[in-house]
Amino acid sequence: MTAPERYGESVLSPEWHGERERLVAMAEVADATTIRILQDLGLGPDWDCLEVGAGAGTIAAWLAGQVPDGSVLATDIDTRWLRAIGVPALHVTEHDIVLDPLPESAFDLVHARFVLEHLPERDAVLAKLCRSLRPGGLLVIESIASFPIASGGTPAFRDAMHAIESTLAATIGTDARWPRTFPAPLLAHGLTGVSASVHVPATGGRNASARCWSHTLAQLRPRILEHMPRARPAVDEALRLLDRPEFFELAFATAVCWGRKPTSP
Template sequence: MFDFEHPSQRERLHALAAECDPATQDLLSRWELPPGARCLEVGAGAGTLARWLARRCPGGEVTATDTDVRFLAGLRQPGVVVRRHDVRTEEFPPGTFDLVVARSVLCHLRERDAVLTRMVSWLAPGGRIYIEDPSFFPAASSADPVVRRLGAAIVGTLTATLGSDVETWARSFPAPLLGQGLIDVGARVHCATLTSDNTAGTAWRLSVADLLPVMDQRGFLPAAETSAALAHLRRPEFVDVVHAMIAMWGGRPSDRGRERNHGVDEAR
């Protein structure tokens, strides 16, 4: 599933980026980065966010990682380093980065809690971590029975095959960061409206198409229903909200900031 060799994988990643980047960049742009900032994006995918970070911190360095870096090969701009890296098993030295970002990564890892703790340890004093993952709770309450069926099939398939949690993990934010010794912990939710022809709808439709063979194999969505389901998503009148992108963040205290508030900050 979501194999980078799949013909539509590049298109799917770019559609996801077009859907998610504006909200992610809006929040990250509120944080001032130090001169020469060192940034890490885990699971950089198509590299759009890494490019934006590099433009935002000239003179710094953005390390863009993924387990498959074929779509990052074109990241040749100054300040970007591409590295093949498996966040489940490979480390960075403690205190390496001023900003650590991971979007749509931890929800798919069985070891998500342990990985998050290690990622926090990679923060330099004064550094921030930003985690963003999807939750499909909006699909469960959709008035559209096809969307409810697809949402349940996606959740069941990802849980059974990858050990993903696209229901409760992101819905619990920012609780996973509390108790990590961070300050200014906060959370934000963004729900995109899907239509048959916008980027959010395209991303969801391509993701569903990628998952359909496994859904059938695992018994979550019979093959007889698949073509009808995809046709339903292509209807000109299709409009729905099927998932939420939920973000959480926090900062490692600097030497001057250890007495600051350790409560929860809410994005406005």
């Protein structure tokens, strides 16, 4: 069943006053892992790249610096922060990955971070991304995964993270358990050389992860309380904990999966 709302409309909206800061903190947590994986997988200087849901644009800008003889197409449903980057080889366009077409067999690399898990149509989108790859092209997807939360030793923080998961599922159709199936989705679409890894950063000490989840909780708090009124004490305590330099816990993981389009049928 399709969720009644879409990411970015009223849930995790760019109109929220702290959304850019939230995305920048998220990038600070995730970029090093993304860059290492793309480098390890052999990113080439002449590759044509597609960055889906580019957000604040940190990876799109980095990619543009790595492909002097190629190109980077950065897409998002809202490109307000991407258009200010202005680096060579980077092209920006507003694009809804669910509704809008993509050229087929056009890209050497397709990268999507924190996108597919938020889309009820994720399998159809994944098929579209695979079709957009050239033979031998590389697909890398990264998604938030909720499985570390269950082992958390701080009840209020654990409950607040579960409230985020539940509210995103109820409002926009997020499935933070889907990444636990990696790499099966890529295998199902016929990709080869498929593998996966997981990054679980510590959240606390007012680090980037703590700032990211503090912004996320603050923005989602009204929707959480609509959906789960009894979660108010946990959410408010988690916000206090995230502002304490001595607090550390595990929040969501980043699950990463990659594979290549076969060079022959």
